[in-house]
Amino acid sequence: MSTVTTKPGLAQRLAALTKIVELGPGRLEPKLLAEASTLLNRAGERLKLSSEHTVVALAGGTGSGKSSLFNALSGLELSPTGVRRPTTARTHACVWGLEGAAPLLDWLQVQWRHRFARASALDKGESQLHGLILLDLPDHDSIRALTDTEADRLIGQADLVVWVLDPQKYADASTHRRYVTELAGHEAVTVFALNQADLLSTEELAELVIDLNDLLRREGVEHPSVVPTSAVTGRGVDSLKSVLAGAVSRRRSAIQKLEADLHRLEQRLAETMPVGEVLSAPSSVDEARRLGLTDALCDAVGVPAVGEAMENVYAERSMRWVGWPYSRWVAKLRPDPLRSLHLEDVSDEIHGITTSSVSAQTAETVNAVQALADGLSAGMHPVWRTSVHHAARSRSAQLPKALTEDLAEVAPRLDRVPGWWWLLKVWQYVLVAAFVLGLAWLAVGVFFPGRAPLGIQLLGDTAALPWVGLMMASVLGLGALSGIASRNFVELGASRERERLEREMRRRVAAIAETMVVEPVERELGRHHAFYTAMNNLAR
Incomplete structure (x- = not known):
């Protein structure tokens, strides 16, 4: 048994x-998804079954003469015809060429007792029908819900459907509303048999054929195939057999039916989600938007403020630690103009920063994430726009805490005193002590020459005192210069530390943004791109 050979285009469309079915949940209507899944299952099962057989279903309403036409086509009394109420309750099948047909009949769920094979002796002159599986379906307008459902199922599974219409009810609203209006694009696998032609005159039949063609075209069947038939007189039966023989010989009805079903489903999908959107929507987060998100989150967590605070605090505290002590003491004696204005001491405000910690502002992080999602989803279908926003916000509740905890590890304590500040302070106070000792030395030498220190006595002459004074002046100058140089080193070091700190904090913010915002968004953008790429491939 050979399976149906698909064209490359059909395989790609499937x-x-x-x-689409994989990515559709939550984005497509459940009913549409269910139809797509059903079509996929039906296509997969049909393509695995015999390609040597063409399944033709005779479908029609009660009293249309469908079973009589089935018997006329098969040449045997296989399907019972009702007298009082001509209703077909179960599907009957007649097979021309039984080999390999059993799995296909099993798939169609035709009961064994309702399967019939044309014996070779009876097939004389009908070899062109070899490979035909003809089904007589239950009436689609039956009052029995079971048979109605079975008819609907087999109409969908058949490779070609012959609609058997009678002259009285050929424009029956239930048939046209439920089935005919859904046949647009299925002309190649649909035939209309205007049965019971024996009840009409030649003129009446011609008028009905014209009227039926016009009706079908108005309902979207562009090129209807209408065959007048009569199961009683045999009129048109050979013509209908020729149509079926052509379908069987081409061995293409199964493929054409699937292609038509795919085309109809693709149109419904395109109405729901226009395919053109894939051309403009991004498939990933570009570098500019990544940088924009990082900038916004850095502002939310206060990275620039932390760097600036560190510089300000270092500058203010350096005056207390590495400035020349004499200059500080003299500055305290001068009046402070700010105090005369009753303003707070700026140094007290700066000092308060030293005990603060890094903290991300929730509202600002939410705004940053929202701005990213808005920019990426602009122009998308509302369903996908919502899904992109949902992906962006999927971890937004944890984002402020993650930023705060991670940046707290690198943010320096602004009340920390570097070790080299201690060394500078010790050095400056050594100079202060040296100046004080020298001053005391000179005072004793000048005012108490008889009690001059041993150092002056060793000099042997108080004439050396000016040189001592010069050395003391040099100590003052050295102290002042070291204070200025120290403060410059502190400010330069603070500037470099600020750059290093902001760079490291920014790197960590970018890493957190990538993990908690960008990656979920890019996964959703990837789904969006894959979905619309599949939509484009389906439309080919």
């Missing part, structure tokens, strides 16, 4: 529909 693969595209598989991708």
Whole structure:
């Protein structure tokens, strides 16, 4: 048994529909998804079964003469015809060429007792029908819900459908509303048999054929195939057999039916989600938006403020630690103009920063994430726009805490005193002590020459005192210069530390943004791109 050979285009379209069904939950209507899944299952099962057989279903309403036409086509009394109420309750099948047909009949769920094979002796002159599986379906307008459902199922599974219409009810609203209006694009696998032609005159039949063609075209069947038949007189039966023989010989009805079903489903999908959107929507987060998100989150967590505070605090505290002590003491004696204005001491405000910690502002992080999602989803279908926003916000509740905890590890304590500040302070106070000792030395030498220190006595002459004074002046100058140089070193070091700190904090913010915002968004953008790529492939 050979399976149906698909064209490359059909295989690609089925693969595209598989991708759409995979990505569709939550984005497509459940009913549409269910229809797509059903079509995929039906296509997969049909393509695995015999390609040597063409399944033709005779469908029609009660009293249309469908079973009589089935018997006329098969040449045997296989399907019972009702007298009082001509209703077909179960599907009957007649097979021309039984080999390999059993799995296909099993798939169609035709009961064994309702399967019939044309014996070779009876097939004389009908070899062109070899490979035909003809089904007589239950009436689609039956009052029995079970048979009605079975008819609907087999109409969908058949490779070609012959609609048997009678002259009285050929424009029956239930048939046209439920089935005919859904046949647009299925002309190649649909035939209309205007049965019971024996009840009409030649003129009446011609008028009905014209009227039926016009009706079908108005309902979207562009090129209807209408065959007048009569199961009683045999009129048109050979013509209908020729139509079926052509379908069987081409061995293409199964493929054409699937292609038509795919085309109809693709149109419904395109109405729901226009395919053109894939051309403009991004498939990933570009570098500019990544940088924009990082900038916004850095502002939310206060990275620039932390760097600036560190510089300000270092500058203010350096005056207390590495400035020349004499200059500080003299500055305290001068009046402070700010105090005369009753303003707070700026140094007290700066000092308060030293006990603060890094903290991300929730509202600002939410705004940053929202701005990213808005920019990426602009122009998308509302369903996908919502899904992109949902992906962006999927971890937004944890984002402020993650930023705060991670940046707290690198943010320096602004009340920390570097070790080299201690060394500078010790050095400056050594100079202060040296100046004080020298001053005391000179005072004793000048005012108490008889009690001059041993150092002056060793000099042997008080004439050396000016040199001592010069050395003391040099100590003052050295102290002042070291204070200025120290403060410059502190400010330069603070500037470099600020750059290093902001760079490291920014790197960590970018890493957190990538993990908690960008990656979920890019996964959703990837789904969006894959979905619309599949939609494009399905439309080919």
